[in-house]
Amino acid sequence: xxxxxxxxxxxxxxxxxxxxxxxxxILVSCIPYHFVFSxxxxxxxxxxxxxxxxxxxxxxxGIGSAFFLGLITDCLSLSPIGLNVMADMTAFLLTxxxxxxxxxxxxxxxxxxFALVALGAYAxxxxxxxxxxxxxxxxxxxxxxxxxxxxxxxxxxxxxxxxQNWLLSGEEAVYEQG
Amino acid sequence: xxxxxxxxxxxxxxxxxLRKCVTAVLFVVALALLILSKADNLLLQKASDMxxxxxxxxxxxxxxxxxxLYSGYEKVRDxxxxxxxxxxxKQENLQMLMLKNQVRTLEIENALLANLLxxxxxxxxxxxxxxxxxxxxxxxxxxxMAYIGDTHKVEKGQxxxxxxxxxxxxxxxxxxxxxxxxxxxxxxxxxxxxxxxRAQGILAGDNTLSPKLLFTARDADIREGDLxxxxxxxxxxxxxxxxxxxxxxxxxxxxxxxLTDVESLEFVKIVSYDAYKTDSEExxxxxxxxx
Numbered sequence: 001x002x003x004x005x006x007x008x009x010x011x012x013x014x015x016x017x018x019x020x021x022x023x024x025x026i027l028v029s030c031i032p033y034h035f036v037f038s039x040x041x042x043x044x045x046x047x048x049x050x051x052x053x054x055x056x057x058x059x060x061x062g063i064g065s066a067f068f069l070g071l072i073t074d075c076l077s078l079s080p081i082g083l084n085v086m087a088d089m090t091a092f093l094l095t096x097x098x099x100x101x102x103x104x105x106x107x108x109x110x111x112x113x114f115a116l117v118a119l120g121a122y123a124x125x126x127x128x129x130x131x132x133x134x135x136x137x138x139x140x141x142x143x144x145x146x147x148x149x150x151x152x153x154x155x156x157x158x159x160x161x162x163x164q165n166w167l168l169s170g171e172e173a174v175y176e177q178g
Numbered sequence: 179x180x181x182x183x184x185x186x187x188x189x190x191x192x193x194x195x196l197r198k199c200v201t202a203v204l205f206v207v208a209l210a211l212l213i214l215s216k217a218d219n220l221l222l223q224k225a226s227d228m229x230x231x232x233x234x235x236x237x238x239x240x241x242x243x244x245x246x247l248y249s250g251y252e253k254v255r256d257x258x259x260x261x262x263x264x265x266x267x268k269q270e271n272l273q274m275l276m277l278k279n280q281v282r283t284l285e286i287e288n289a290l291l292a293n294l295l296x297x298x299x300x301x302x303x304x305x306x307x308x309x310x311x312x313x314x315x316x317x318x319x320x321x322x323m324a325y326i327g328d329t330h331k332v333e334k335g336q337x338x339x340x341x342x343x344x345x346x347x348x349x350x351x352x353x354x355x356x357x358x359x360x361x362x363x364x365x366x367x368x369x370x371x372x373x374x375x376r377a378q379g380i381l382a383g384d385n386t387l388s389p390k391l392l393f394t395a396r397d398a399d400i401r402e403g404d405l406x407x408x409x410x411x412x413x414x415x416x417x418x419x420x421x422x423x424x425x426x427x428x429x430x431x432x433x434x435x436x437l438t439d440v441e442s443l444e445f446v447k448i449v450s451y452d453a454y455k456t457d458s459e460e461x462x463x464x465x466x467x468x469x
Contacts, residue, residue, distance in 0.1 A: 027233060027236055027237050027240065028240060030237050030312045030313070030314060030323075031237055031240055031241055031244075031312070032241075032310050032311070032312065032313040032442075032443075032444070042315060042316040042317070044316070063200065063201050063204055064200070064204070067204050067207075067208070070208070072229070072233070074211075074226070075225075075226045075229035075230050075233070076229075076230055076233060076312065076314060076323075077314040077316075077318070077319050077321060078314065078319040078320070078321035078349065078357065078359060078363060078365070079318045079319040080212055080215040080216065081211045081212070081214070081215040081222055081226055082208045082209065082210075082211030082212030082213075082214075082215055083212065083318065085204075085208040085211065086205070086208045086209070086212070089201075089204060089205060089208065093201070125318065126317075128212070129318050132212065132216060133364055135364075137317060137318070137364065137384070137385055138317070138384055138385060138386050139317075140317075140386065141316065141317035141385055141386050142316075142317030142318075143317075144317070145316045145317045
């Protein structure tokens with residue numbers, strides 16, 4: 001039986017939820033907050049979204065989505081265009097390695113997986129940026145970024161879980177091998 | 179059931195191969211973007227600015243509820259302190275009146291002396307005050323996006339001031355938004371001098387909150403607490419604008435503490451000095467008129 005137009009449209013719109021919601025979170029992270037410690041909160045929201053959606057809804061989030069989120073982050077920041085694209089795609093590929101193990105276990109396991117993926121992505125980004133600028137970037141700021149990203153991951157994951165349960169609960173995740 | 183084949187390859191294997199190809203192609207595209215970015219490709223820069231200008235109204239819109247709440251809170255707070263503030267303002271006003279008279283006298287005296295020395299006065303500056311709508315600062319870059327409205331006065335390279343000092347320069351303008359590169363960004367390099375000894379150097383950002391002073395003379399007398407000013411060398415920044423103070427000096431580096439906290443800016447002032455109108459004639463006639 002052929003699906004009705006509404007069903008097809010609804011299906012296609014649901015496919016866009018992870019990416020569009022991630023873009024929304026990236027935009028929220030760019031809002032200037034003028035409270036005391038806001039300058040020390042320098043989390044990489046796109047990385048968190050890539051890890052979450054790639055590990056839990058791989059069927060709705062491909063490497064193209066990671067590319068797109070990286071590109072948006074690059075356009076909003078002054079960092080070289082392509083830097084966050086590469087970091088997010090690296091995070092996506094690393095997540096693929098852990099995905100099978102992580103997504104059926106407790107949240108703390110998933111968090112630990114994120115710690116490893118984020119470490120890999122940050123290290124890669126640091127290397128590429130250092131190569132780009134022909135000088136090693138100071139590590140304290142990058143370490144602070146890594147730590148705040150790691151600490152804020154549960155919050156972003158909670159929001160994404162809420163979106164998943166609210167908008168995509170009827171859909172069944174399809175985990176493909178390879 | 180028969181498996182579908184494309185030529186002599188199984189369809190699933192072919193799909194896997196395609197997926198791997200896509201990954202490789204996307205990495206190559208990302209690398210190409212990085213190389214083009216390094217080469218300062220204008221088209222890429224323009225596309226990036228346009229994307230940022232397209233997304234910035236969304237960010238600005240998201241801030242609205244918080245801004246309304248905050249302005250309401252500020253109004254209530256102002257009402258609570260209105261009497262005490264009024265008393266203070268009256269006293270300040272009296273002092274200002276006295277100072278105004280003094281300044282007037284000094285201005286005339288200065289104009290007279292300048293006229294005698296045939297002195298060319300510095301350029302007049304015009305400025306635009308802009309609200310910061312987006313900030314971004316991590317270990318990889320430090321920048322701001324400011325809303326400038328439909329003014330056409332803002333251009334690339336103009337000086338950006340915070341509350342007390344220079345905070346950066348305009349990197350690009352796209353529609354009603356200006357992208358500002360902060361002094362702390364790794365791409366920021368500004369020729370400076372120390373106020374006390376006039377020792378020259380380059381203030382270089384390194385994506386930390388404390389930029390470094392580079393290329394100073396080996397025997398330069400630079401001490402902790404020295405004020406750092408723009409030198410005006412290069413012609414982009416005018417001279418004698420304050421930037422920061424020397425935080426500490428050691429064998430390897432001179433670390434600067436900026437006068438304005440660049441990470442918590444709400445408004446910035448974009449100053450245009452390139453409308454170089456040396457109106458010495460105007461001043462001369464003015465001073466003659468006053469005489």
